[in-house]
Amino acid sequence: MNNEEALFFSRALTELTLSFHIIYATIGVGIPLMIMIAQWVGIKKNDEHYILLARRWARGFVITVAVGVVTGTAIGLQLSLLWPNFMELAGNVIALPLFMETFAFFFEAIFLGIYLYTWDRFEDQKKHLLLLIPVALGASFSAVFITIVNAFMNAPQGFDLVDGELINVNPILAMLNPAMPTKVAHVVITAYMTSAFVLGSIAAYRLLKGSNHVYHKKALFLTMKLGLIFSIGAAIIGDFSGKYLAEYQPEKLAAAEWHFETEEGAGLILFGVLDDGEVKYEIKVPYALSILAHNDPTAEVIGLEEFAEEDIPPLYIHYLFQVMVGIGSLMILVSLIYVLGRWRQWQFVHSKNYFRLMVAGGPLAVIAIEAGWWFAEVGRQPWILRGIMRTEDAATSSGQVDLMLMLFAGLYLVLGVGSIVVLRRMFRKNPVEQEIADREKERVGDFS
Amino acid sequence: MTLEIIGISVLWLFLFGYVMIASIDFGAGFFNAYNVIFGREHVLTTVIQRYLSPVWEVTNVFLVFFFVGVIGFFPKTAFYYGTSLLVPASIAIVLLAIRGSYYAFATYGSIGHKGYTFMYGLSGLFIPASLSIVLTISEGGFIDMVNEKPVLDYFELFTSPLTWSIVVLSLAAVLYISAVFLTWYASKAGDVKATELLRKYALIWSLPTMITASGIIVELRAHNSEHFNRIVDLGWVFGLSFLLFVGTVYLLWKRRSYGVAFGLLAGQFALAFFGYGVSHYPYLLYPYLTLYDSFTNPAMAISLIIAFLMGLGLLIPSLYLVFRLFVFNKDYVQGKEDYHA
Ligand code: HDD
Ligand code: HEM
Numbered sequence: 074m075n076n077e078e079a080l081f082f083s084r085a086l087t088e089l090t091l092s093f094h095i096i097y098a099t100i101g102v103g104i105p106l107m108i109m110i111a112q113w114v115g116i117k118k119n120d121e122h123y124i125l126l127a128r129r130w131a132r133g134f135v136i137t138v139a140v141g142v143v144t145g146t147a148i149g150l151q152l153s154l155l156w157p158n159f160m161e162l163a164g165n166v167i168a169l170p171l172f173m174e175t176f177a178f179f180f181e182a183i184f185l186g187i188y189l190y191t192w193d194r195f196e197d198q199k200k201h202l203l204l205l206i207p208v209a210l211g212a213s214f215s216a217v218f219i220t221i222v223n224a225f226m227n228a229p230q231g232f233d234l235v236d237g238e239l240i241n242v243n244p245i246l247a248m249l250n251p252a253m254p255t256k257v258a259h260v261v262i263t264a265y266m267t268s269a270f271v272l273g274s275i276a277a278y279r280l281l282k283g284s285n286h287v288y289h290k291k292a293l294f295l296t297m298k299l300g301l302i303f304s305i306g307a308a309i310i311g312d313f314s315g316k317y318l319a320e321y322q323p324e325k326l327a328a329a330e331w332h333f334e335t336e337e338g339a340g341l342i343l344f345g346v347l348d349d350g351e352v353k354y355e356i357k358v359p360y361a362l363s364i365l366a367h368n369d370p371t372a373e374v375i376g377l378e379e380f381a382e383e384d385i386p387p388l389y390i391h392y393l394f395q396v397m398v399g400i401g402s403l404m405i406l407v408s409l410i411y412v413l414g415r416w417r418q419w420q421f422v423h424s425k426n427y428f429r430l431m432v433a434g435g436p437l438a439v440i441a442i443e444a445g446w447w448f449a450e451v452g453r454q455p456w457i458l459r460g461i462m463r464t465e466d467a468a469t470s471s472g473q474v475d476l477m478l479m480l481f482a483g484l485y486l487v488l489g490v491g492s493i494v495v496l497r498r499m500f501r502k503n504p505v506e507q508e509i510a511d512r513e514k515e516r517v518g519d520f521s
Numbered sequence: 522m523t524l525e526i527i528g529i530s531v532l533w534l535f536l537f538g539y540v541m542i543a544s545i546d547f548g549a550g551f552f553n554a555y556n557v558i559f560g561r562e563h564v565l566t567t568v569i570q571r572y573l574s575p576v577w578e579v580t581n582v583f584l585v586f587f588f589v590g591v592i593g594f595f596p597k598t599a600f601y602y603g604t605s606l607l608v609p610a611s612i613a614i615v616l617l618a619i620r621g622s623y624y625a626f627a628t629y630g631s632i633g634h635k636g637y638t639f640m641y642g643l644s645g646l647f648i649p650a651s652l653s654i655v656l657t658i659s660e661g662g663f664i665d666m667v668n669e670k671p672v673l674d675y676f677e678l679f680t681s682p683l684t685w686s687i688v689v690l691s692l693a694a695v696l697y698i699s700a701v702f703l704t705w706y707a708s709k710a711g712d713v714k715a716t717e718l719l720r721k722y723a724l725i726w727s728l729p730t731m732i733t734a735s736g737i738i739v740e741l742r743a744h745n746s747e748h749f750n751r752i753v754d755l756g757w758v759f760g761l762s763f764l765l766f767v768g769t770v771y772l773l774w775k776r777r778s779y780g781v782a783f784g785l786l787a788g789q790f791a792l793a794f795f796g797y798g799v800s801h802y803p804y805l806l807y808p809y810l811t812l813y814d815s816f817t818n819p820a821m822a823i824s825l826i827i828a829f830l831m832g833l834g835l836l837i838p839s840l841y842l843v844f845r846l847f848v849f850n851k852d853y854v855q856g857k858e859d860y861h862a
């Protein structure tokens with residue numbers, strides 16, 4: 074295998090592993106918070122349903138965590154196996170947040186074990202809820218730290234490179250790079266958003282399938298309210314991410330917007346296809362790109378013409394950007410209308426078709442996560458460390474990457490199918506109606 | 522103490538932690554499978570499940586901590602080990618992934634049949650075998666530099682007696698450590714049948730552990746005499762380790778104080794592990810890489826050490842809590858409490 078092939082397969086394997094891990098990781102970041110909120114609401118309102126909701130979510134969560142942990146271990150090792158040159162350089166500057174992440178994992182893993190095995194062990198439910206705080210913190214901080222590493226790849230700083238030698242390394246400055254604030258905030262809030270819609274999907278699915286239990290209605294209302302808050306947050310922070318790009322990675326923004334020439338008062342291209350370098354079937358919103366980039370309808374936005382051919386990322390990232398933003402906007406609408414509808418008693422939000430829309434919300438949010446990451450990572454190409462190291466110089470020289478790609482593809486297939494089968498069985502075998510009835514009986518038993 | 526020494530000591534300590542708790546886990550899976558297949562079902566299953574369920578994820582983090590830490594403190598290892606270990610490390614990852622996730626699937630999702638139990642038990646032996654290859658490679662002689670790139674010589678690796686004795690040692694040690702710990706755990710749970718069975722396994726595996734460990738020292742003499750000489754210089758450490766080994770076997774034989782027996786075993790392995798580590802100094806990979814020329818810059822090293830100290834501040838109380846709630850809690854261990862979600 075020559076080096077070009079090693080590079081190609083290394084990229085493919087990284088893409089595959091990250092795209093798979095990110096599904097479970099995103100859910101892993103958001104769900105502990107959702108469990109916490111449900112349990113808290115349950116304690117506050119003294120409502121068994123919310124407590125049971127928390128408990129059932131927690132059971133499912135264990136399965137997704139397991140897959141998150143093992144695929145995370147895979148990507149952690151693969152970074153060194155596939156990109157040894159990159160890790161050697163980056164290890165010198167950005168190892169600190171990676172190292173801190175392992176502590177976040179530790180913290181999460183320990184308390185998750187305790188939380189799962191202490192249901193009903195405490196007289197006071199609140200004590201049990203307290204155990205969940207470190208789980209949620211650990212999970213969110215894993216996302217924060219790993220995203221800091223990724224932000225560094227987009228806007229490296231905190232060192233000087235003199236004749237190939239790294240000097241004046243400042244790990245804290247490297248962590249506080251300009252990409253960090255928007256990136257971390259956007260990743261974390263979209264993880265919360267996705268988790269809310271994924272859980273909402275499940276509730277909507279049960280209602281669609283004919284269950285009329287208040288348990289599912291409460292679950293759906295709660296998750297849609299949370300989804301609404303987080304999706305609005307995601308859009309606002311996403312807008313800040315656009316402004317960050319305009320300032321620090323203008324080539325990524327320009328490629329995503331098919332903005333070829335530098336101009337003032339630039340318009341935003343929606344949809345469209347690229348045919349031989351010509352944009353067709355698009356909708357152009359005047360001044361919108363200048364507003365997105367600089368909050369000023371007349372501001373100048375840098376176009377692709379100012380960059381060398383070999384420094385421009387692939388132009389297909391436009392579609393990825395559209396998918397992400399499109400789904401984000403759609404989900405704001407879906408959850409807003411549902412919440413308003415419940416409040417103002419609009420009948421159509423209880424119709425089968427509207428349930429179908431909400432069932433789709435979970436998978437759509439996951440697609441938005443995937444599109445967002447592909448956009449961010451492909452948009453950084455040809456660089457692995459923007460301005461410092463090209464992806465092609467970072468890859469391994471090993472000859473067996475193609476075999477490994479097949480090996481891991483098989484692994485992810487097994488894990489993906491396995492986790493879905495197990496989750497379905499878990500909840501089939503123990504339907505919520507049954508569990509509610511059992512708990513009722515138990516309680517009556519206590520009193521007599 | 523230099524920063525390099527602090528760094529490697531921290532990492533070695535965590536690797537030791539991983540070796541101990543992962544061995545318990547791997548061995549437990551194997552013993553369980555062995556019994557299920559030969560029809561003595563459920564003698565061990567409850568004891569093993571009780572112990573493993575709340576801690577399996579923590580085990581994995583020890584490994585993650587180690588390899589992330591190595592890249593942090595010694596970034597050049599990414600170049601040498603990362604390039605040459607693609608295949609063995611990938612195989613280990615796949616095994617770890619299947620094992621870890623199917624453990625969760627089975628325990629929490631209650632799927633499970635014999636075939637799965639069997640795979641689970643077997644993977645527990647393949648993982649230490651494939652991970653131990655890294656130690657073999659570090660002894661040098663298996664990596665060649667081709668066009669300034671490290672390339673692993675598989676033929677040399679798999680025909681070397683050193684490789685195979687390290688593999689056998691890792692297997693014997695896994696089963697021995699696990700059996701001694703579980704003997705203690707089962708006796709605390711008051712499960713007489715399981716205790717007796719595990720005690721028997723512990724005694725069976727004690728001898729192969731010692732024999733292969735000694736054999737490796739002899740083989741090193743031919744393979745890497747520099748390392749061998751340093752081991753001889755540190756002879757007293759290994760001697761002490763041997764005495765602790767004798768103590769463990771004696772207590773097991775006499776059916777006395779299983780807790781102390783496990784304590785002695787931990788001491789035995791700690792001495793041997795650190796003795797081996799110290800004698801390996803200063804090489805991370807003979808003869809290409811030492812602690813010193815692969816070390817990160819001082820600014821990073823200091824910030825990693827500070828992060829580590831702060832991390833320990835979080836970790837030690839939390840680990841203490843786990844042990845108090847599950848491992849040292851009589852009611853939990855004996856199965857009187859069941860509060861699983
Ligand atoms: C549910 C998922 C989701 C949704 C609905 C959105 N995003 Fe997003 N976006 C992500 C999930 C995501 C992400 C997966 O979290 C990314 C990928 C890398 C990153 O930093 O975050 C991302 C990256 C990302 C970037 C690139 C940042 C960079 O490369 O540094 C921009 C400019 C935006 N987003 C903007 C938006 C806007 C204006 C949205 C309006 C609704 C939006 N996103 C919705
Ligand atoms: C520590 C943080 C990260 C590192 C070191 C890293 C590293 C890399 C590398 C080396 C590549 C190969 C470049 C290429 O394929 O052209 C890449 C691409 C990619 N990464 Fe990242 N990445 C990080 C974070 C993430 C995260 C968190 C995701 C989310 C899932 C992600 C998703 C991707 C995707 C989808 C690609 C493919 C891009 C392409 O086709 O070119 N990355 N990343």
Ligand code: HEM
Pocket residue numbers: 091094095097098099100101102137138139141142143144145146147148149152178179182212213215216219220260264578581582585
């Ligand atoms: C290059 C990118 C990434 C690397 C190297 C990486 C590494 C890892 C590792 C090693 C683990 C296993 C830890 C354990 O043993 O407990 C893990 C799990 C996890 N990762 Fe990733 N990860 C990456 C991307 C991400 C991203 C982008 C997020 C969040 C948005 C994330 C969030 C998590 C979470 C929350 C877990 C814990 C498992 C769970 O709760 O589901 N990771 N990751």
